[in-house]
Structure formats: structure tokens, C-alpha cells
Amino acid sequence: MGQDQYTFQDPVKRYPSIEPPKQDQPEPGLDKELVPQTDRGEDSYRGTGRLEGRKALITGSDSGIGAAVAIAFAREGADVAMSYLPEEEEDAKVVAELIEKAGRKVVQLPGDLTDAATCRQVVQQAADGLGGLDILVNNAGRQIAVEKLEDLSDEQFDRTFKTNIYAFFWIAKAALAHLQPGSSIINTTSIQAYMPSPTLLDYAATKGAINNFTKGLAQQLAPRGIRVNAVAPGPFWTPLQVSDGQPKEKLPEFGKSTPIGRAGQPTELAPAYVFLASSESSYVMGETLNVNGGMPSP
Numbered sequence: 001m002g003q004d005q006y007t008f009q010d011p012v013k014r015y016p017s018i019e020p021p022k023q024d025q026p027e028p029g030l031d032k033e034l035v036p037q038t039d040r041g042e043d044s045y046r047g048t049g050r051l052e053g054r055k056a057l058i059t060g061s062d063s064g065i066g067a068a069v070a071i072a073f074a075r076e077g078a079d080v081a082m083s084y085l086p087e088e089e090e091d092a093k094v095v096a097e098l099i100e101k102a103g104r105k106v107v108q109l110p111g112d113l114t115d116a117a118t119c120r121q122v123v124q125q126a127a128d129g130l131g132g133l134d135i136l137v138n139n140a141g142r143q144i145a146v147e148k149l150e151d152l153s154d155e156q157f158d159r160t161f162k163t164n165i166y167a168f169f170w171i172a173k174a175a176l177a178h179l180q181p182g183s184s185i186i187n188t189t190s191i192q193a194y195m196p197s198p199t200l201l202d203y204a205a206t207k208g209a210i211n212n213f214t215k216g217l218a219q220q221l222a223p224r225g226i227r228v229n230a231v232a233p234g235p236f237w238t239p240l241q242v243s244d245g246q247p248k249e250k251l252p253e254f255g256k257s258t259p260i261g262r263a264g265q266p267t268e269l270a271p272a273y274v275f276l277a278s279s280e281s282s283y284v285m286g287e288t289l290n291v292n293g294g295m296p297s298p
């Protein structure tokens, strides 16, 4: 391994300022087809034993941010249960192999999380497969841009809420049966929680809900020794963006309006999740860690 996340370097130049060509993938989109490809830490994330022996369930860990978190957690010493959609099997296989290559156990759990029973089953299978559970990363999400409120269908509104917030509730609730003191729940929210795009009304509303749910649940579970926090990414280059997450014409300038001047690469988010999962953040609760290239956030 050459450079890793600890190498002293200029963050502006750590990755090129990409100009993704216009492209389109059917939802949910595959990392495999993304142009340009992303850095999820395959050749750059170095573990230092921060999650030794831990057992993590990560939703949406086949691609993008979830994949980067899965790779990082495995290299930090955690076994990982991966949740993703059945049509993402190819992407999931690549990540599963990297987890095994790190010497850790992997459990693959394809299933649609818009269904409550599936959410409960995924949690049970994760706990059975790993022999327990002490980290939950609620990260699966969908984002479909729609220009006009008149065109935002009831079906889309419902599916976005089911995926992005109902599933977080169903999964966290089911996970409680397995989480002992010391455990950590981390929810992926977004800068959209405070700076909603006019084309992402349903999506941004779910992200506001995730922030709020995180802060409430954190207070409820603090006395039980279970910490709940959130990570709020800015613009990260992932398959979400090319499966109608952004209007097509906006792709070439994706991430350029941030103070750092470029989109983030998924592995640049991994350390935030590692920090919140690890016992080193024992006094951090109900926090939203913003990782967004410098956009002012509350």
C-alpha cells in the first residue's frame, strides 16, 4: 500500500476534481458501471485495530459510502454483515471478498428494506451469522430528483420515506434485542437535511427526519450505554448520483461548488464512521458529523 488516509497531504489535491460525463443507470445503480470509478479505500485505507472483534451490520454496503465503511470496518478488525438489494449482488461480491481478504467474517444479506418484515429478518440473520451485533450503520437510501411538485408521485414519496426513514426505525428497533452497552448506532443523513435542493423534496425531508430521530434516540439510549450518532455527507461520487439522484446536466459539475472545489470520494467518509463506532467516542452522542468539503452546517 502506498499512500493511505494518514499520509500528510493537501486535501484539495488528494483526489482530482472530477467532471463525470452524463450517464444514466436504472435504480439502484452499480459501482461497477460508474464513470469515473471511485476510491472506496481498496488500495488506500489502512486499519489500526480500532474495531477489533466488533460485529457490524451495514445497510447499503455493496457500493458507495456503505462499501467504503465496510472495507474500513473490516480492516479495523470488525466482522461485517452486508445488506443490499438483490440486483446489486455483483457489487456486493467485490466488497465481500475485500472483507474476507482483511481476515474478517462476512455475511451477505440481500433484501428490500422497504418491507418491515425483511428489515427484522436482516437484523436477525446478521446477529445469527456474526454471533451477535454491536454496531449498526443505517446507510441504505434512495434519491430521485424531480423538478416539479406536480410530478412527484405518491409512490415515489412513499418509497423514499420507506427506504430512508421507516427502514432506519424498523432496523434500529429490531437491533436493540442484540445491542449491549458499548454498542453504537450510526445513521447516514445528508447536508440536504439543512440545505434542501428544490429537486429533492422527498429525499431532503427524510434526511431532516433522520437527524431529528438520531438526536431523540440518542437521548433515549444513552442511559443504556448505546450511543446513537449520524454522519452527514456533502457531495460524494457514488451510483446514487447517476440513477436519477441528480438532473443529468448537473453531473459534470458535481461537487465543484463546495469550498474544497471537488466531490468527495467514499473512502474520505470512512474515518467518521470508524470514529463513531469505536469506543474512543464514548462521550459523543446525538452528534451529526458533517463531512462535506467545507459547506457551513449547523
Ligand code: NAD
Residues within 6 Å of the ligand: 028, 029, 059, 060, 061, 062, 063, 064, 065, 066, 083, 084, 085, 088, 111, 112, 113, 114, 139, 140, 141, 142, 143, 163, 188, 189, 190, 191, 232, 233, 234, 235, 236, 237, 238, 239, 240, 241
Ligand atoms: P449508493 O447507491 O452506493 O448506496 C445506497 C444503497 O442503498 C444502495 O447500494 C442499496 O444497496 C441501498 N438501498 C437503496 N434502496 C434499498 C432498499 N429498498 N432496500 C435495501 N437497500 C436499499 O449511494 P451512496 O451515495 O453511497 O448512499 C449511501 C447513503 O449516503 C444514502 O443514505 C444517501 O442518502 C447518503 N448520502 C449520499 C450522498 C452522496 O453525495 N453520495 C450525500 C449525502 C448522503
Ligand code: MG
Residues within 6 Å of the ligand: 028, 029, 030, 031, 062, 063, 064, 088, 091, 239
Ligand atoms: Mg449499490
